Amino acid sequence: MLLLDKPSGISSNAALQRAKRALNAAKAGHTGTLDPLASGLLPLCFGEATKFAQALLDAGKRYTATVRFGATTATGDTEGPITATFPVTFTAADLDATLCTFTGAQTQIPPAYSALKFEGKAHYEYARAGVDVPRPPREITIHALRLLAWNPPDAVLDVECSKGTYIRVLAEDIGRALGCGAHLAALRRTATGGFALADAVTLAEFEALESGVRDRTLLPVAVLVTDLLRLTVDEAAAAAFRQGQTIDGAPLADGPCAVFCGIELLGIADVSGQRAQPRRVIPGMAGGEVQPT
Numbered sequence: 001m002l003l004l005d006k007p008s009g010i011s012s013n014a015a016l017q018r019a020k021r022a023l024n025a026a027k028a029g030h031t032g033t034l035d036p037l038a039s040g041l042l043p044l045c046f047g048e049a050t051k052f053a054q055a056l057l058d059a060g061k062r063y064t065a066t067v068r069f070g071a072t073t074a075t076g077d078t079e080g081p082i083t084a085t086f087p088v089t090f091t092a093a094d095l096d097a098t099l100c101t102f103t104g105a106q107t108q109i110p111p112a113y114s115a116l117k118f119e120g121k122a123h124y125e126y127a128r129a130g131v132d133v134p135r136p137p138r139e140i141t142i143h144a145l146r147l148l149a150w151n152p153p154d155a156v157l158d159v160e161c162s163k164g165t166y167i168r169v170l171a172e173d174i175g176r177a178l179g180c181g182a183h184l185a186a187l188r189r190t191a192t193g194g195f196a197l198a199d200a201v202t203l204a205e206f207e208a209l210e211s212g213v214r215d216r217t218l219l220p221v222a223v224l225v226t227d228l229l230r231l232t233v234d235e236a237a238a239a240a241f242r243q244g245q246t247i248d249g250a251p252l253a254d255g256p257c258a259v260f261c262g263i264e265l266l267g268i269a270d271v272s273g274q275r276a277q278p279r280r281v282i283p284g285m286a287g288g289e290v291q292p293t
Helices: 012-023 047-052 054-058 092-100 123-128 167-177 203-208 211-215 221-225 235-242
Strands: 002-006 028-030 039-046 061-069 071-073 082-085 104-108 138-151 154-161 182-192 229-232 255-261 264-272 275-281
Touching: 002 012, 002 203, 012 028, 012 039, 012 203, 012 211, 028 047, 039 047, 047 221, 054 221, 061 167, 092 138, 092 167, 104 167, 154 167, 167 182, 221 255, 221 264, 235 255, 235 264, 235 275, 255 275
Parallel strands: 039 182, 071 182, 229 255
Antiparallel strands: 002 039, 028 039, 061 154, 061 182, 071 082, 104 138, 138 154, 255 264, 264 275
C-alpha cells in the first residue's frame, strides 16, 4: 500500500493510474475518492492489497476544509459558477455556535454533481444535462467540527466524519443555517483509517524516485488488518487455509480475524464456533510483518 498525497487538479483515478504505471503494477485501487479540487491523503492498494481495501473504504476521514461564505455555486465548490450572493454579517461566535449543531449522527442529501450512479449513469452526467434524478438522503456522522481560522468570508474548519460524508454539502448546509450561503473553496484530507497525511509522499516525489527506492515507500499488506484480532497458525494449517479450507480458530471469539503464519499474513477469516473460514486469502506471498494488536 502507498500513502499518497494527491495534488489538487487531478482525479483520484488519474493519480492512481500514474502511481500504477510508476510501479508497473498489474492491479491497483484507491480507498476513497477525493474530488479533483481536493488534495491530501489517498491510500492506494496494489496487487494482493486490493483484497483488503474495504476496511479503509469504510473508515472515518478527517479534513481541513476552507468554506467561503456569502456565495453559492452550482456544484457546491469553486468549480461551478456562482448562483447567488449574500452579505456576510455573522461573527466568529455565531459560526462557532452553528458548527456545534452539525455534530453527531444526521442525514445528508448527496450533491447533484457527484459520481453516485442512477440507472447506470453518474449523477453529474444528469446534472450537466439539466435533469433532476432522485438523491436519497444518506446516514452520516460528523464526529467533530472545529473552527481553525476565521478570515471573512472564509472559515477554515477541521472536520472528522464518517465515510460517505460530502464536505461540499456540509459547507452548503452551514451557509444555509447562517443565512448567507456558502461553498467549498478548498479541501485537504489529513487522515483516514489510522493513517496520517504526515506519512504520505507526493505524486511528484514518488514518480521522481528510482525504482528500488520507490518500492521501499510501500507499506506491507498487513497494515490493512491491524484492527482485527490475530490468529497465528502453523505451516500445516497455513497450507490448508491457502486452499480455502476451514481451520481451527481457537482461542478467538466469533468474528473476523487476520490469519498469520509467523510474520506472514495469510488473509482474513471469519471465526464461528472456534472454526475459521477463509474470507480473503493471499496465495503464497508475504503480507509483511506487523505487531500484534
